[in-house]
Amino acid sequence: MTRTSVSSDAFDVVVIGAGPGGYVAAIRAAQYGLRTAIVERGELGGVCLNWGCIPTKALLHGADTAHAIADAGRYGFDVPAEVGFDMQQLVKFSRSVVSRLVSGVSALLTGNGVEVIRGSAVLSGKGELTVTADGQPIRELQADHIIVATGARPRVLPGITPDGDRIWTSTDALSPKKLPESLVIIGSGAIGIEFASLYGALGTEVTVLEALDRVLPAEDAAVSAAVVRQLRSRGIRCEAGVTVGTVTADGTGVSTTFTVAGGASETIRSEHLLVAAGVVPNTEGLGLAELGVGFERGFIAIDEWCRTGVAGLYAIGDVAGGPCLAHKASHEALICVDHIAGAPGVRQLDRWFVPRCTYSRPQIASIGRTEQQARALGRPIEVGVFDLAANGKALAQGEGIGFVKTIFDAESGELLGAHMVGPEVTELIEGFSIAHGLEATAESLAEIIFPHPSVSEAMHESVLAALGRAIHSMPTTAPTPSQTRTAQLV
Template identity: 50%
Template sequence: MADSFDVIVIGSGPGGYVTAIRASQLGLKTAIVEREALGGICLNWGCIPTKALLKSGEVYEQLGHLEAYGLAVQGRSYDFSKVIERSRAVAKQLSSGVAFLMKKHKIEVVDGTARLEKGQGAPTVVVDLKAGGSRKLTAKSVILATGARARTIPAVGLAPDGDRIWTYREALVPKAAPKTLLVVGSGAIGIEFASFYRALGSEVTVIEALPRIVPVEDEEVSKAAQKAFEKRGIKFRIGAKVTKLARAKTGVTLDLEAGGKAETLTADVAIVAVGIDGNVENLGLEALGVKVDRGHVVTDPHGATNVPGLYAIGDVAGPPWLAHKASHEGVHCVEHIAGLPSSNLTSPVPGCTYAQPQIASVGLTEAQARDKGLDVKVGRFPFRVNGKAIASGEVEGFVKTVFDGKTGALLGAHMIGAEVTEMVQGFALAITMEATEAELQATIYPHPTMSEAMHEASLDAFGRVLHI
């Protein structure tokens, strides 16, 4: 006899566990299935532990610039094992926090690996339990929140070997920081690891196949980011195709082609950060006839698949592959299941890269806006003339705004500099509320703050900038 629920969520990352909590709040009897640790990749092997590492790297790097603040210390050093230990402790704390939330909301946690079988309504969930044996669960609605994993390309050696060729998982728990490091891919994951290991003194080279780094960002931000990272000593090979990555006697060798020329790089270790693939395998999707396209489950705007009663949210449902997008989708999906009016799924999704300097953006880039044929007005304001930035010694970077000149609508915002990941939500809120330049310009920003640059960039787009 199968155990019956209203909703079963498969996967407990930020998409899955938030979905389960919202389902419980709506009075739905809910179960969540997790094969590894509560919190999924984000809390255990992604968003959270990487930020802990980056903070350690940031503090260590700042210790090398104390003179600028009139301070001094006698030498500096780090204990790499303790840096890693702190990162793992942070991840464990938050995973335990998710367990508390599941208990608080009376959500049944089923530890094991799930697969789907044909049911009378929604698919039946069969769980191979960690403790042994199996368990059948049925529900009116089943939500896939199985996430994604690092993409590998074994044909050219872009696959982890557990020793010298890493994905993000291996890069989070090495025994020592490599003296030399190659990072393949300059998206958020690659750049964050490059930033962390460079902060600890590793010689880092980033290889990117596209013409610029952090290629999803506005072109001006990409250029400024490369300049800032090069200033920190990170090297780049741009427009470079990796033809082979292999272990060597004492490290790794990487063959690449760029500008019609071949080159071979060597290092102690390589990190593969060339994207992610949705976890669609071994779930029984093929037997059920679930539509899958290029590694992600195809859904409608409410997360419904082509199979009645089966939904998918987050990374497994396609890009953008971001934790906050997964949570938002999950809440929308379960509210739709409960028959509530649909929440806004058209809200723009902010993107953040937590390197030094940080990068944050939301909405259209300037190029995307122009491609739409819009009357584009662009504003910019550099942190080098922002009072708080000068006082903090954090003058690198700028804020860029993109408006529709005819309607005044804010189309996008792009930022690089200290703590911009904490500021971008202001622009995200403005776009969600369909704010125009009038509202942004009329808003009072506190002084002195870095956020004043947001105000000035909005003013600048319409020729009203005050402090330049």
């Protein structure tokens, strides 16, 4: 067999991985005039674009359409009792969206002068890496700066091995051969709840099992309770405090045995089982340990500028720890490259204030600390809650279930957290992100004019409630300074 010749190249920056962290880092580096290459063994755009954020949102749009059809009678439309549905057509639509965006990423990289190298990268020394394809080395690269952006993959639970047939990962759940009649989901974070909402809306019987004491355990307790109520009202079973026992798959389905805290053992039969229990970083086979790179809970350890302990080596995105979100990866990419280039005024990442969004029905969006986490700071806080049942726009579009909750430091007025449940709150949460970034206080936010009618008015009302100045809801306590105040609809 003829061995492929190996070429050697020197770059200023080489990025490993072309996901939302990697390709953004490469583009920003090229914008600084740095000779840049990006190495990718799979598809440009990474998991987020190909098998995560984007295709799930395309499928969830289909679920929203199903909801609109089912609810059309409220608005005077006569819809047949049985409406045809083709799961493969919905999947085809989602893949077309992905294809278009992948082409866009490719064009952006080419247009910015970034060299795209197809293959797998292994760090062979400081500032050096080897690119292989089909197990054979094809390029030897040198770079002053190497950025690892290899992302993460679905976590596999002991004794539950995904087979792509009956036991799914999130990737499998994006392209089913047909709509399943029943589905058990292990894990109730954003991924689990999005798929529960998706399949439940399309007619699948869904059961969600969560090991921790409540569904959506990372969210504010009020958010968790509100969302669970809505999911259950639509026939989605949600169980928390669950211990999963045996999982057995066969040709017709999956049998899952589990117990809920204080309850008896139960076995549930489903057509498929989806494991949505988080992710693990893609760090294997890169040669990181051989270079002396440090790790924290399996993720690459970095400092505030995304530097590892090895000079000239950086890590961004999921591989460098949570929150494992595409926009966090992209922002870290900018911080990392801006710092490399010596740009002035680079700000460190505040991980508390990376927006967290779940595109379920209802949508969930939050930044900052939950009320429990804010109270743990030991500082006096003010809390405002406004119910969407008193919001004109939400009611006018038949979406009056949800709320906005804001948490402020009672002495300084600093925004400590914001939590939202309701229609398109994933588009609204950025208002609170901007407010925090500009160091707005509760008092300054109270002076902002919000358009009427809009769901965003609930954001203003929540701030007013925290200050004891609620207009469209009644305070539950007298408006005295320096205490927690909540307002609820009367």
